[in-house]
Amino acid sequence: MTTRIFRAGLTAALVLASAMGAQAQDKTKVNFVLDWAWQAMHGPFLIALDKGYYADEGLDVTIDRGFGSGDTIAKVAAKAYDFGFAEGTSLLKFNTENPDDQVISVLIINDESPTGVISVQKNGVTTPQDLMGKKISATQNAATVLVWPVFAQLNGLDPEGIEYLFVEPSLRDAMVLQGQADATFGFATTTVLNMVQAGVDRDDITYFTLAQYGLKPYSSGIIVRADYAKENPEVVKGFVAATVKGLVDMLADPEEGLKLLKEREPLIDEKVEAARWELAEELSILTPSVIDLGISEVQKVRYEEAAMQVAESFGIDVQPKMENYYDPSFLPSRQDRQVPEAAKERAAAK
Template sequence: MTTVPRRALLAGAALLAAPAVRAQTAPRRVRFVLDWTWQSAHSAWTLAGDRGFFTARGLDVGIDRGFGSGDTMTKVAAGTYDIGFADTNLLLKFNHDNPNNQLVSVFVLYDASPNAAIFLKSSGITRPKDLEGRKVSVTDGEGTRLLFPIFARANQIDVSKIEFLSVNAQLRDAMVVQRRADATLGFLTTTALNMVGSGVPLNDIGWLQYNRFGVELYSSGLVCRKDYAERNPEAVTAFVAATIDGIRAMVADPRAAMASLKRREPLIDEAVEIQRNELINEVALLTPHVRANGVSSVVQARFERSAAQVAEAFDIPIRPSMDFTYTDRFLPADRKIV
């Protein structure tokens, strides 16, 4: 019997293993930026990272906090980040103003926009017309403020009868708590829980959500440059799928989700963020439509109807089709989250 030298055996084994080694590829790096400082909904992505949902799909994802949807869009358009989380209603104006750096929404998280007028119930405000004759704190350039004319028009509010108090975002909600303003405009899931964090019981806070008063807006989702999506369809598809896995995990185990969030931002109050998560589920995420059809199940007629309202609010002289700002081509077939 011929004896094969040990060195030859090792060499042969190395040759056999070489194709497998060559087949392995490094994870694809994706730079991701949020819309604001760390809050409960962002745990969908922190959980996706902690539980290996990105890694399983060949992605290495870095997540940074944001400084507002407008800032997020600007940074994604500039190439500082690959994908961002932002209010997709603002894409219409962005794309109109930046024809050479257009963005596209590839996933919509909130089926119902949390844009709202928020107030203390003791103010006596119960309907949109009650905002007339009131002081309303706003942050100029913020999405809810920019979209307010749609809400006002749909509810026959005389805007000239409202005194708008322009302040920075840090003061806006506090103005209501301190009774220096009767109401404020913002994402109710952010503002209401900011008020809770200041010691106001949630049951003492009221809101007029745009979506329940004639303005059926979709809301925040994942955005990227149109040319990035065309060049990197596998990365975008993988990121969306991992996001949906993260949402399922967040909904199923909110305490684990907030613990994941706290590892990124130790200063968050987990109890407040769990309350915020419950409110988001109630008013924006787990709508009857989403429960029946899955997340990001966008209806074209509704999307284009609300896009026309946004175009009117921003004085944009076009009636946009859905594909001007949104595509469903990167979505998986199964999008059920509950």
């Protein structure tokens, strides 16, 4: 009897293992690359992975760190990855230069860009007007440098009114902290926290974004090759739906995503990443538009006006049409993209 019971148990185990193996084989393998090294902004993807949201959509997702939005776009275009998380404004230039490898956004997470001007209190740089006559550390040909003339025009400033100190990206913040530059151009969600890690008191850091003063292109989100999206619509819909669920959960409880981030990358500073997420919510994710309309509820007029400004900055002779760069047809229902009440309360309290 013992032998029969053992054999029956073994048979059941083998059947279960076989079924699980078949189930895993049925899932579509998806390779996903981020924009940079693991940070708080990537918490929603880890939640979607950990909670099985991707698996529920029939997807077997692998996530790799990135090395900059430009690199991410190039890798997706080259079919090294199926999906990427990247700054969407870069698609204008890329698609113009690569007509046979078009890449589109299918979900916008950062409703506004955190790109801006960062300094310290003693330098007195808190508005665009304060930049006149100042020294700015920047990286040559960086997006912020290219859009500066348009931004200056929007704010009635002389584009030649600042002095650039061009350095490598890793040196931009240090130039300000060492007193060699009055301010720097960059992502506030990166530079502000870099300064905090360097020992600067958070209250001593000043910043504003270009979006706060009129230059408002939609920013980072999920990108994919246009032909891949056309050939695999259900995969794209499933990936986007699962990612939205992860983002909604992260907005409801940031600690959930930050805990998973620490497990994925043990070397991160949890306090710094919590502050980074808070800043990302403030500057990019929880904008009044997102709170009112929902996640990735993109307005065509705003999209094309901002895209035209960016195209002009990049010297691109094109009249941007939203449908060539952003396709909302893969989004889940608007109801599923609403901001949770806990996030609305945090935004209202600021």
